[in-house]
Amino acid sequence: METAFYNGIVYTADAAVPVAQAFVVRDGTFVAVGTNSDVAACATKVDLGGRCVIPGLVDSHCHILSGIQQAAMNMIFLENEILPEELGETLSEEVAPGSDGLVAAMGIDITKGTFSARDLDGHFPDRPVMVFSFDGHALLLNTCAMQALGVDREVEDPDENSYFVRGQDGLPTGLVIEIPAMMRCRSLMGDETEGDHGEALEGLLQAYASCGYTTAFDAMSADGEAAEVFPLLKEFDESGKLTMRISGSFCYHGEEYMEPEEALDYMRELRDSVRSDNLRMDTLKMIADGTVEEHSALLSEPYADQPQCRGSELTGAEDMRTMAQLAAEDGFRIHIHAIGDRAVTEVLEVLGGPGRTAPTRTIAHNQIYRAEDIERIAREGDIFFQTTPHWVQFDEATVAFLGEKRAGRQFPFGTMRRNGVAVTFGSDACVGEPSCNAFAGMFYAAARAEDPERFGCFPPAEEGISREEALAAYTIAGARQLGWEKETGSITAGKSADFVILDRDPMTCPIAELPDTTVLETWFRGEQVFRLDAGDDGEGKTRR
C-alpha cells in the first residue's frame, strides 16, 4: 500500500531536491519525493498540515548500549534527611524519563518518621518501588511491589530481629527490617536477567525514537569482555522490536590487553554474528587520548594551568597503527577518539597511513587542531570530522586549562566545511543526557556562526555553520560515516522511509527557539515508532 504525506515543508537532506512538499511511502521505502501535485493520485493520503519533516536523525557517536547495563541497575540515591511525605514526589522527579519497571532507590533514614507504602503509592500506583535505607538494613516497598512479592497478611517473619512491619490491622505497612526479611524481596530485582536488560533496551529505544533518531553509532559496544548485549539486540531485531539501526564497534585498547590478531579474530566473529539490515558490527574503535577536563587530552603545547602536563596517551601510536592496518585490510571501518592536537596528529598518521584502505575513516571529538592538520585532513578528503556541537558552549574552566588562544579555536567545524571535510554530529552519550537533543546541537552550531558571545558559545563565529549544514551533519553525513547512505540519511526515493515530523520549522524559527523543537512523530522503515501523546507538553523529553 502507498501512503502520500503532503502539504508539508520537507527538508530532505538530499542536495538534488533540498526542500519538497510531499513524499510517498510504500513497503517501508520512499518511492517519490516532490510537490503536492506529484502525489495527488495516491489513494491514501496524510495531510501534514504545513508541518515540517526532516530525515530520521543519525547519532554518529553515542553510547546507547552502555545504557542497557546502566538502566538495568539504576539505583537512585536520596538524601537521608528526606521525610516520608517528601519521598514519593522526590523519587518521581528522579526517575529516568522513558524508563519503566522497578524503581530502586536508597538513602532514607527510617528514624526520620513513620515510612510506609502510602508514601509511595500516590506517585507510583502501578510500578513496583523499593527504597533501601541509607545503611542497607531496612527496605520500604510500595503496594505494587508488595503485591508482586506476595507480601500480605500471611507473610512470615524470618525471626524476631528481621520482620515485615505491620499496622494494627496486622497488614504489612511496606517497611521491611533487616537483611533476612529483605532478602525475601530480592526476587523483585531479579538477577542480571535478559528481562531486565530487555526492559532497559525497550525504554532506551523509545527514548531515542522520541528524540527523532532512527540510526546510531555505538562507540563502545565490546572490548573483548562486554559483548553480552548482542544476543538481546539480535532478538529485538528478529522480533521486529528494534526501532532504529545500530552500528556497533569493537574498542581496541592496545597490545597490553589483547594481541592484535586475537582482537581481529574476535572482531570478525562479532561482525559475522551481528549482521542484518538493522545491525552491524563492522567498526574498529580506538581511543588515542583522554579529555581536556582531566588534563589527559594530548596537547602539543602544555596545559595553561599545568605547565608540566601535555596530557597522556591512552592507546599507543604503534598499537593503533598495527590494529588499524589489520582492520582496514579486513574491511573494517575505523573510528578514533582524538581530543588534543597531538592526538589528532597521531590519528591522522594512522588513518592516512596503515588505516587508509578502511571503507570509512573517522576522527571523533576533534577539539584542538594545528593548522597543518586542518590542511592534512582536507587533503585526505574523505576522513569524517565527528563531534558534539553542544561542546562549543563557553565555560571558563576550559579557558583556564587551554589558555585563551587555544580555547578560542576549538572544534573548527566551520573551517572543515569550507574545506570540504564531512562534519558529522553526535551525542557522545546515552539518551537522557542534554547532548542527545539534536536540535540543541543544531542551535549551538548555528548560534556560534551568528553571534557566539550572545549565545554563550566559544568563538570564533567563522567556526559555526548554517542550520542546513548542521542538519546534514545529523543526517546524510552521519549515514555516510556509517556506510548506510544508500539506506538512510535523506528523504530520497529508494531509501528507507525514516523521517521525523516536527512542531516547528528548525530552519526558519527564531534561533533561540531552535533547541525547543519538539518531535511529534518518528517513523522508521515506514512504521510510526514514536508519537507525542496529545496533551503531552513534552515535559521529560531531552532538553539542552
Next chain:
Amino acid sequence: MTITRKMEGDKLELALEGRLDTTTAPELEKEIADSIADVKDLTLDLEKLVYISSAGLRVLLSAQKRMNQQGSMVICNVSEEIMEIFEVTGFSDILTIR
C-alpha cells in the same frame, strides 16, 4: 576512614579502612576522581572496611560505571557483613567481587 593508595603503571589499588559513610564517601570520591584518568585496572580492597552506607555505594557505582568505559574494576576481600549489603541491594550483580 583511611585510604591506602598503590599505583603501578595503569593499575591502581585503593585499600579502605574504617567506615565508608556520608562523611567519608566524598574523600573516596575525590581520591578516585583525582587518580583514575589513566587507570585501566582499579582494585578496591575492602578487607578493613567495617561499614558501608548508601553514600559509599553511590561512589562504588559511579566508579564502576566510569571503569566500564575505560577498563575494569574489582572489589576484593569483602567481609560477610558488607557482602550482605551488596547482595540485598543488588550490587553483587554489577560489581566484580573477588
